[in-house]
Amino acid sequence: MPMVTEPVAIAIEARESRAGRETFKSDYHAKPAENFEMAIESPSKHDRENGRILGTVANEHYDVVVLGAGPGGYVAAIRAAQLGKKVAVVEKQYWGGVCLNVGCIPSKSLIKNAEVAHIFNHEAKTFGIKGDVSFEYGDAHKRSRKVSEKIVGGVHYLMKKNKITEINGLGSFKDAKTLEITEGDDKGKTVTFNDCIIATGSVVKTLPGIELSENVVSYEEQILNPEAPEKMVIVGAGAIGMEFAYVLSNYGVDVTVVEFMDRVLPNEDKDVSKEITKAYKKLGVKLLTGHATTAVRDNGSSVEVDIQKKGSDDTETLTVDHVMVAVGFQPRTEGFGLENTGVELTDRGAIDVDERMRTNVDGIYAIGDVTAKLQLAHVAEAQGIVAAETIADAETMELGDYQMMPRATFCNPQVASMGYTEEQAREKFADKDIKVATFPFSANGKALGLAESQGFGKLVVDGEYGEILGAHLVGANVSELLPEINLAQRFDLTAGEIARNVHIHPTLSEVLKEIAHGVEGHMINL
Numbered sequence: 311m312p313m314v315t316e317p318v319a320i321a322i323e324a325r326e327s328r329a330g331r332e333t334f335k336s337d338y339h340a341k342p343a344e345n346f347e348m349a350i351e352s353p354s355k356h357d358r359e360n361g362r363i364l365g366t367v368a369n370e371h372y373d374v375v376v377l378g379a380g381p382g383g384y385v386a387a388i389r390a391a392q393l394g395k396k397v398a399v400v401e402k403q404y405w406g407g408v409c410l411n412v413g414c415i416p417s418k419s420l421i422k423n424a425e426v427a428h429i430f431n432h433e434a435k436t437f438g439i440k441g442d443v444s445f446e447y448g449d450a451h452k453r454s455r456k457v458s459e460k461i462v463g464g465v466h467y468l469m470k471k472n473k474i475t476e477i478n479g480l481g482s483f484k485d486a487k488t489l490e491i492t493e494g495d496d497k498g499k500t501v502t503f504n505d506c507i508i509a510t511g512s513v514v515k516t517l518p519g520i521e522l523s524e525n526v527v528s529y530e531e532q533i534l535n536p537e538a539p540e541k542m543v544i545v546g547a548g549a550i551g552m553e554f555a556y557v558l559s560n561y562g563v564d565v566t567v568v569e570f571m572d573r574v575l576p577n578e579d580k581d582v583s584k585e586i587t588k589a590y591k592k593l594g595v596k597l598l599t600g601h602a603t604t605a606v607r608d609n610g611s612s613v614e615v616d617i618q619k620k621g622s623d624d625t626e627t628l629t630v631d632h633v634m635v636a637v638g639f640q641p642r643t644e645g646f647g648l649e650n651t652g653v654e655l656t657d658r659g660a661i662d663v664d665e666r667m668r669t670n671v672d673g674i675y676a677i678g679d680v681t682a683k684l685q686l687a688h689v690a691e692a693q694g695i696v697a698a699e700t701i702a703d704a705e706t707m708e709l710g711d712y713q714m715m716p717r718a719t720f721c722n723p724q725v726a727s728m729g730y731t732e733e734q735a736r737e738k739f740a741d742k743d744i745k746v747a748t749f750p751f752s753a754n755g756k757a758l759g760l761a762e763s764q765g766f767g768k769l770v771v772d773g774e775y776g777e778i779l780g781a782h783l784v785g786a787n788v789s790e791l792l793p794e795i796n797l798a799q800r801f802d803l804t805a806g807e808i809a810r811n812v813h814i815h816p817t818l819s820e821v822l823k824e825i826a827h828g829v830e831g832h833m834i835n836l
Contacts, residue, residue, distance in 0.1 A: 317409035370475075372398045374701060375489060375503040377481050377646065380407020382678035382690025383509030384465055386698045387487035390507075391472040393702035399474055399500060400481035402494055404783040408513060409687040412530045415453035415461055417553055420533070421720050423450035424560040428722065431560065432593075436761050439533045447538040447561040454533070474608070477501065482645035486671050490647075505673045507700045508653075508661060509694065510646060512679035519616075523608040529554070538563050539632035543615045545603045546636035547574035549719040551585065555632060559595050559597045565627060566596040568603050568617055575719060579731040581748070583767055586784065588724060601762045606633055641680045658682050665708045667697035675701070683831045684712045716796050718789040723765045726792040729780030729799065735770045743773030747828025749821050751785040753836050756816040762786035769795075769805060769825040776830065783821075791819055 374390045376693045377385045379401035404411040427445040429437060437714070469476050469608045479494025481501070489506070491499040502685035514528040522528060527535075529550050538561050547569035548555045559565045567574070567590075573583040574590070574597055590597055598617065604625065605616040615628040641660040648661075653669045653676075656662045660682030667675045675697040678690030692709055719725040729735075735744050748768045751757040757765075765785030771778055778799040783792060798808050809826035813819045820835075 378509035381687040383692040386694030389698035419457040421455035423559040427560040451536040508676040519605040541630040551636035726788040745773040749824040767821040
């Protein structure tokens, strides 16, 4: 069996000594790729000459076959190859997955453009900007596609660098050791393997009464559309819905967000939701929380959206140009012959895996959204590394409590969080002394200098031991700050130890120092 280092859990009942914690070694940090920039300037066209290993892929046997080339899949493939395995990756459409092609990466490009527009539209006086200026959404969209193409080209380069065979097409299980390629450039090929990592991702959910059409779309169609509508409804106030609302509103779109739950970003701490609500109302985005979307009718020239407020029988109809549905994802477990393997699913319809990403079938692993553990790209990447290291009988480190994984919403101000909300902590650990500290960015010098003083940092800890139960940040670039808290929690550092970590001045990270001091009872700058 591979050696494993258990992650440090929240030690409410029994705190373990850091002195006795097992360490692990890893050669994950491979030598940086040479000429990477040159390699990705001209993205691969998915052919054998540019980014694929030359030679036949017909009826070949591999140590490891990865089904799906998203963040989890391609990272798992690279790690397996680093550990000496002969690896192939099967991908039908998006090398780099949804994330690199129509998700995380192009959306961050659009958000950056929107932030620039926001400064001119809302903060011109603050920065002494005078004169007329216009912003073209089409140009912002072009930049987002270039960014996506460049990073996808980098994935092909990494496949070639690590001698990983790319197989273009839909892989379908014939049995638990064989994949047939049923669509795409390599249709008709058969691939056998010792181990397979399923990384098929997820598909968008919709709602009863809503059918996708030309003007009623998911995030994928929206992010590929170079035109911005005049008036739009976004169904769902989760991360995707709120990010698109920020982007489009800064390009003059009249945006209404409809959310069934009583607040935006309903999975976040209530104080986070309140802060984002204030910011979006100031931006001019209409937020209809506590409303159900009961029907959507695409009339061609317009779309009618029927909504009902909770507790009311009255229906209100919104007429707009465009609707985007962003109500979540469900694991992609159909369409690739999974039923031919004997792999078991959970009650949620996800592939059931253990802490090492193993399914109930020997030699078949699953990672990423298809496991429904936490449907985030960085979680898929981490799962992929664990799976590859387990297959190779290498030392690894299990991921532990998914509640403690970092999460982020790249709206403006940004949101980043991990662990339990204050409400969850007080409910789950009702017999414990829960301490909470909050520090506003309006009292942080760097935030004031950036003219981005909205938001706060919030830390939730066990009062007896100072162990970290949750962290919730709203503000400029807080997604870059949260990993310090994650690292501390994972390796059993206390709030007091974070407080005594010297933070550079002036930086936004000083907010972390302040909330750590705060739960210890001695906040400095407030």
